[in-house]
Amino acid sequence: MQKFRCDAPKMFSKPEVAVVEEKITADEPGRVRYKTTYWPAMLFRDYSSMTLYPGQEIAVVGRQGITLLVRSL
Secondary structure, eight states: OOOOOOOOOOOEEEEEEEEEOOBBSSSSOEEEEETTTEEEEEGGGGGGTBBBBBTEEEEEEEETTTTEEEEEE
8 A cells, every 4th residue: 555645845945936816824825926827835834823915925935746835025
């Protein structure tokens, strides 16, 4: 039987700017516009106590699978 394995996060060498499209909280991932495309996004673990709101510019610090890991600027 094969076990489910979660992709390990891949961190970017430097943060890149994106814009929140759907609110992101510690409990709920959201969506961001990054490099002309929409991506699912969740808060990076060190920033999980904040909320990011639509229209807010944020930093993309990495990705896990197809989900971007984000934090405030």
